Amino acid sequence: MVDQLQTLKQEVKALLARTKDKDTLEAIRVKYLGRKGEINKLFKEIVDFSIEEKRRLGYEINQLKNELTHELDARLSIFEQKPEVKFEPLLPGKIAHIGHAHPIAQTFAQIISFFKGYGFTVEKGPEIEYDWYNFEALNIPKDHPARDMFSSFYITEDLLLRSHTSPVQIRVMEKQKPPVKIICPGRCYRYDPFDASHSPVFHQVEVLYVDEGVSFGELKWTLSEFVKFIFGPKTKYVLMPSFFPFTEPSGELAISCTVCSGTGCAVCGNSGWLELLGCGMVHPQVLKNVKISPKKYSGYAIGMGVERVAMVKYVIDDIRAFYNNDMRFLEQF
Numbered sequence: 001m002v003d004q005l006q007t008l009k010q011e012v013k014a015l016l017a018r019t020k021d022k023d024t025l026e027a028i029r030v031k032y033l034g035r036k037g038e039i040n041k042l043f044k045e046i047v048d049f050s051i052e053e054k055r056r057l058g059y060e061i062n063q064l065k066n067e068l069t070h071e072l073d074a075r076l077s078i079f080e081q082k083p084e085v086k087f088e089p090l091l092p093g094k095i096a097h098i099g100h101a102h103p104i105a106q107t108f109a110q111i112i113s114f115f116k117g118y119g120f121t122v123e124k125g126p127e128i129e130y131d132w133y134n135f136e137a138l139n140i141p142k143d144h145p146a147r148d149m150f151s152s153f154y155i156t157e158d159l160l161l162r163s164h165t166s167p168v169q170i171r172v173m174e175k176q177k178p179p180v181k182i183i184c185p186g187r188c189y190r191y192d193p194f195d196a197s198h199s200p201v202f203h204q205v206e207v208l209y210v211d212e213g214v215s216f217g218e219l220k221w222t223l224s225e226f227v228k229f230i231f232g233p234k235t236k237y238v239l240m241p242s243f244f245p246f247t248e249p250s251g252e253l254a255i256s257c258t259v260c261s262g263t264g265c266a267v268c269g270n271s272g273w274l275e276l277l278g279c280g281m282v283h284p285q286v287l288k289n290v291k292i293s294p295k296k297y298s299g300y301a302i303g304m305g306v307e308r309v310a311m312v313k314y315v316i317d318d319i320r321a322f323y324n325n326d327m328r329f330l331e332q333f
C-alpha cells in the first residue's frame with residue numbers, strides 16, 4: 001500500500017509538471033483528487049484493515065491528498081497570473097532608441113552649413129598624402145623649422161598621413177582657376193600623445209577663398225559672422241598676429257570665454273579669451289606653386305580644429321571625451 005502511494009504520487013507530480021493549461025489541470029483534479037478519484041478509492045481499500053493499520057494508512061493517504069492538492073493549486077495559479085493581452089489604442093507605443101549625431105558630426109554640420117550659406121562648396125582629399133601637398137606646396141620646404149609644428153606619421157619618405165586639411169587647397173587650385181571658394185572637412189593625423197588636449201586622430205575644416213581683390217577685411221568680416229553663427233550673437237572676438245608658412249599675414253582668432261563671457265575664470269586661465277582657429281591671407285608663394293598669379297589674385301584661408309570648436313562651444317576640458325563612447329557624455333548633445 002505504501003508503495004502504491006509512492007507510485008501514485010510520482011505519477012500525479014509528473015502529470016502536473018507537463019500540463020500547459022487550466023483544462024488539463026481540472027481533468028487531473030477530477031481523476032485523482034475528485035470525490036470518485038483515485039485517492040478516495042484508496043480509503044475504500046483499507047476499510048477491512050486493522051484499526052492500527054487504518055489509522056496509519058489513512059493518515060498517509062490524507063498527507064498525499066493534501067500535498068497533491070497543494071501542488072495542483074500552485075500550478076493553477078501560474079496560469080491564472082498570466083495577463084490577458086488587450087489592445088489599448090490610447091497607450092503610448094514603445095519607442096526604440098535610435099541615437100543621434102555625434103557632437104563632432106554636429107559641429108562639422110554647423111560649420112559646413114555656415115560656409116555653404118556664403119557660397120562655399122565642400123571638397124575632400126585623401127588622408128594618405130604626398131609630402132608635396134602636405135608641406136612643400138604649402139611653402140614648407142623639407143628644411144623648414146615649421147615642419148616641427150606638424151608631428152607627422154610618415155609611411156615612406158614621400159608619403160604620410162596628412163597632418164592637416166590644407167593639402168586639399170593645393171589639390172583644388174591645381175585643377176581649378178579662381179574664383180575658388182571651398183571648405184574641406186576631414187580627418188587628420190599627428191603623433192601627438194593622447195591626453196586632455198591632444199589626439200593622434202582629429203578633425204579639421206579648411207576654408208579657402210581665392211579671387212580677384214579678396215581682402216583681409218573680407219576675412220575679418222567672415223570670421224565675425226562665423227563666430228556669431230556658432231557661438232551666439234553676443235560673442236566677442238579678437239584677432240592676434242601669428243605665423244603660418246602658407247599665409248601672410250597670419251592671424252589667430254580667440255573668442256570671449258564661453259564660461260565667464262570675458263571677465264576671467266579657470267577655463268580661460270583668467271584671460272577672458274579662448275583660442276579658436278588660425279587664418280590669414282594665402283601666401284603669394286602658395287599661389288605661385290599652383291600657377292595662379294599672386295599679382296592678379298589674392299585669397300584668405302582659415303583652418304580650424306573641429307574638436308576645438310566643440311570644446312569651446314560646449315565647455316569640454318578633455319578631448320578624449322569625444323572618442324570614449326560614453327553614452328552619459330554623448331547623450332548630452
Ligand SMILES: [Zn+2]
Nearest residue numbers: 257260265268
Ligand atoms: Zn573664462
